[in-house]
Amino acid sequence: MTGNRMTEIYKELDLLSTELGPVGGGPNPPAHEDVPTFEIDMKGHLLKVPPLIVEITGFSKEELGLLSFQNIIFNEDRNKLLSSMSSIAAGAPVVITELELFSEESGAHPVEVIMLPIRKGGEVSGAWGVIKDIKGRKHLEDSLLRTRELQERSQRFLSDFVSLMAREIRQPLTEMLLTLEMLHSGHFGDVNDRQKARMDQLITAVDRLKGILNQAIDSSKDAGREIKLEKDTLDLKEVLKGTVLERKGLLESKGIKYDLTLPERSVMVQLDRKAIQQAIGNLIDHGAGQMPKGGAIRIDMEMRNEAILVTFTDSGPGIPEEEVEQLFERFHVDRDREGGSFIEGLSLYMAKRIIETHGGRIWCESFPGLGTSILMTLPVKTVDQGG
């Protein structure tokens, strides 16, 4: 049971005690008829029947008066009721349980029963309390559960599919790579320098394919995995600077200049270093992917009230408005751009999940023809005043 639900129940108990006097081992049920409470004896016979039970079961008050609580619930729930009654008999001040009542209309109707002891001469002689209709809540909980199961199933399917595909591709790649290397070494006859150079290119291509496969496998597993953070209070400025430096070689090799503007002071943020490095790295890679023929990336970091705003702006061709909306969706692929890949799509989806798990936000602003900015905020713990 969730904490919120418990809070609700305590509120209900408070309300009962205000209306009916203190509950929980003290007084017995109210005498007046219009309060929708129920009463049962220790054998479960219904001594007082609230309108909700009449409404759900379709039995009249008189008919219900001849029955016990056990008669109007499903067999599977009888042990639950017996155990609740045993707790009441043993002195529990309040017992809360969920049961399914027979319903004329729907077969089974879920209710929540809040039960308190009735005392006579110091002995517990029965129980009283309220019955609450939770059909709507149950329905919602069931839908959520089903949605979650469906998500997990599709996630497993995706991960299995990618692994299977990788397995089938890795076999011929192994044959190609080893054969190419043997050819290159002259095992099958003399090879001239020009042929060797072409073979080197092919070997590099196979290596790249291997990297893509590994990334696809990792990403398909990561995408469904719950992100578990191990947070420390760290200077985001240093984390950002470090991650950009790690990408320096890659950016330079693609003819991309970068410009990093950081605040003078330290910006202490509660964060998981590895996760944030992954998110920042993915954003830089996305920017670089927008400029296959070179360009510039500007990274600005500035304070905005209680949050820090980091903006990654590239000088690429920009992203059409309809694409911007789907940019952070899992497996979004920019279909018009040659370099677009589903791994890239996953990387933005992962960045969004990481930033949001840190309590931050991420969004994109793009101006076709001028470039794209991806902006992210993170809540700041303190800003070091010392500089």
Place this chain on the structure above:
Amino acid sequence: MVESIMVVEDREPIAEVLRDMLMANGFSVVALATTGKEAVEMFTRERPGIVIMDLLLPDMSGLEVTTRLIEIDPSVKVIAITALSRDGLIEDALNAGCVRFMTKPFRIKELVGTIREISSP
């Protein structure tokens, strides 16, 4: 002493290129098996010091074969090679007794380096 090696790999083109590559690098390939059953038979007969074991074989798993080979000769060193990517596979391979684990595709120098690393001095 030249290290004697058995290659267990069900895909013949890969098995053959592995054999050629190992021989070109000065190793002695004493057996080439394409099934688990064949691997056990050839191992019993040839007793190689090192086995390069594909984990996915048509009749049994490479890990099962590894266990059987170690029962026959506890001193054998098995290098697992695989195209699989299941979580926990590396741990399973090491628990079965494999001394190294390599994911396909790998470069010649990686496999040769691994064999030299585990070879008897």
